[in-house]
Amino acid sequence: MTTTAETVYAAGAGPGRWETDALARAARLEALLGDPHDPANPHGLRALFAADDRRTPPAATEALLAESGLGAEFVPAEYGGRLTRADLLARTLRPVFRRDVALGFGYGITSLFATGAVWAAGSTRQRRDLADLLLDGGRGTILHHELAHANAILRDEFTARPTPEGGRRLYGRKDLIINAARADAQVVYARTDAARGPNSHSVFLLDPARAQTGTMRHLPRIETPGMRGALFSGLEFDGRSLPEDALVGRVGEGVALALRTFQVNRSVxxxxxxxxxxxxxxxxxxxxxxxxxxxxxxxxxxPLTGVFADLLACDSMATVALRALGLLPDRAHVTAAAVKYVVPGLLRENLEELATVLGARGYEHGSPQYGALDKLVRDLPVAGLGHAGTAACQAVIVPQLRHLAESAWFAEDEPPPELFRKGAELPPLDYRLLGIAGGGDFMAASLIGSAGRLAPSRGVGGQITALAELAEAFVAELRALRATCRLLPPSGASAFGDPAMCVLSDRYSLITAAAAVLGIWEGQDGTDPFLADAAWAVLALSRIGERLGIPVPDLPDGCTAHLLDELIRRYRAGLSCDLDATPLAQ
Structure with a gap:
């Protein structure tokens, strides 16, 4: 059990301590989980692959995570937990996901997705009760269309009908819910208004231990092609009573809460x-x-250096989106959607490239040395990183494009430099401050600023000249995108299914990716010579530019060799291939 007294935040630790403490917890978790490639490690890849084969959660590793108090990571510090900043949460969870995506979802991160609406709009009692539950090792789950997909919560899967005596009764079923059979709390997005529109749904917090009239029936487990060790099953409600205090926020606030909180989920x-x-x-x-x-x-x-550069780009995008949730909470929603739009596509392409290196060994089922490719290819779509997740992000981006083109691009100031600077003290994540409309486009402004500062280097030669030329090419693409988006109809939502609108989403999201890479490169303080050098950013931007179809300069001499040397160094030293170069258990 993790109590308030056991958290450093109860003693008043401030932003200066948050990053240090989070990195220490991540390192401790990495050490507890041990060498993933050791066949004898009960928490290593061989054991996790075996549990996946059995289609059961890895009981010993889940017990270890419970013992480590991982549930406290999903509880805001003001309620006795360890959740301060979203970027630090992601870094703390990486040791788990490094070994098994299904474990990361099945044991804990689903509780974060479920509880976001409560942290954003719940009553004080709801927040405290939920915090106590998670701190005691309990789990939460979320009931809407599909795991981590925001696009289909408007479908009539659950309906909450008012009763003459007060409160409501819940009807409907969902067949595929992670941890439905073992969640200690359920957060349900249910229709409360027959009319379609932004006020059609509400959110309710259910406590399975609290006796209610009506029925709640557990449906059989469904086996999925990926994340096979996670427990998916269904729930059916037939008139289950919902007391007045089960409502989270206001009636009709469900869609707004989903849009606000899902940007955290996407970024994490x-x-x-x-x-x-x-x-x-x-x-x-x-x-x-x-x-x-x-x-x-x-x-x-x-393939090796290209994937390495892409992973650094993915980490740059995720890091910027996660930091923005605290630093720019009213303006982060479009950036979060763009990042979630790009990263899964890059990862899928990366796995295909690595398959050419690994060959048949990449599909050595259960091999702790090489079997991770086989499992991750199966797990990613089930984890919400497939087509439906992409469509959800398009639904956020497309309606904003004309507004951004008319009022934001080439017109607003750059974001604070702390957004890109490692070690910067940032405000905590506060779900109550998250916005969902307007707010401009700070990433476009950052791209323009980066290109302007690099412009004098265009004739110098070498990596820096290539970086300056790439930055200018992305600015030119943004300028062309602005001209196109100014001609869009007033409401882009009606054209959401139009393939041309999907192309615009592609272009916008890749431009945002380039801005993140440039911002992170500029934010380096020189303590990491590899990241301070322009080579990684040049290769990352070149690959993004090729996907976008814009002209890119030839790679300067030594660019690929520089990344390959660093990649081999990290492999031999047991360091991660992200921005942090974290020591790994081995």
Whole structure:
């Protein structure tokens, strides 16, 4: 059990301590989980793969996470937990996701998704009760269309009808809910207004231990092609009573709460799943170097360095979105959607590239050295990183494009530099401050600012000139996008299914990705020579530019070699392939 007295925040630790404490907890968790490649490790990949084969949660590892008090990571510090900043939460959870995406979802992160609405709009009693539940090792789950998908909560899966005596009764069913059979609290998005529109749904907090009239029936478990160790099953409600105090926030606030809180979910997912891809990249480096006395074969240089650059880009995007949730909470929603739009696509492409390096070994089922590719390919779509998740992000981005083109792009100031600076003291994540409309586009402003500062370097030569040319190319693409989006109809939502609108979402999101890479590179203080050098940013931006179809300069001499050297160094030193270069258990 994790009590308030056991958290450092109860003693008044401030922002200066938050990052230090989070990194220490992540390191402790990494050590507790042990060497993932050790076949004898009960929490290693072999044991986790075996649980996946059995389609059961890894009981020993879940017990370890419970003992470590992981549930406190999802509870805001003001209620006795450890949740201060979203970016620090992601860094704390990476040791779990580095080993098993299903474990990360099944044990804990689903509780974060469920509880967001309560932290944003719940009563003081609801927040305290939920905090106590999670701090005691309990779980929460969320009931809407699909795991981590925001696009379909408007479907009539649950209905909460008012009763003459007060309160409501809940009807409907959902067949695929993670942890439905073992959640200690359920957060339900249910229709409360027959008319379609933004006020059609409300949110309710259910306590399964609290006796209510009506029925709640548990449906059979459903086996999924990925995340096979997670427990998915269904719930059916037939008139289950909902007392007045089960309502979270106001009647009709469900859609707004989903839009506000799901931006946290999207950003956190992107911040943690890169750790799972990191494991596959380490496996590929192992495959390319084992048994060789000389350098890595030239044919593997491009896929290895390209994926390394992409993972750094993904981490840059996720880090910026996560920091913005606290620093710019009223303006982060479009950036969060753009990041969630880009990162899954890059990761899927990365796994395909690494498959060429790993070959058949990447599909050695259960192999602790190489089997991570096989499992992650199956897990990512089930984790909400497939087509439906992309559509949800388009539904956020598309309606904003004309407004941004007319009032934000090339017209607003840059965000604070702390957004990109490692070690900067940032405000805590406060769900109550999150916004969902308007607010401009600070990432576009950052891109324009970065390009302007790099412009004098365009004739210098080498990596810095390539970086300056790439920055200017992305600004030119933003300018062209502005011209196109100014011609859109007043409401882009009606054109959401139009393939042309999807192309605009692609272009916008990749421009945002480029802005994040440039911002993180500019924010370096020189303590990490590799990140301070422009080579990684040049390769990352070149790959983003190629996906966007804009002209990119030839890679400068030594760019690929520089990344390959760093990748091999990190592999041999047991360091992660993200921005932090975290020591890994081995």
């Amino acid at each position: 997912i992107c911040g943690v799943v890169t750790a799972a891809a990191d494991t596959v990249l380490h496996s590929a480096v192992r495959a390319a170097t084992t048994g060789r006395t000389g350098p890595v074969a030239r044919r593997w240089h491009k």
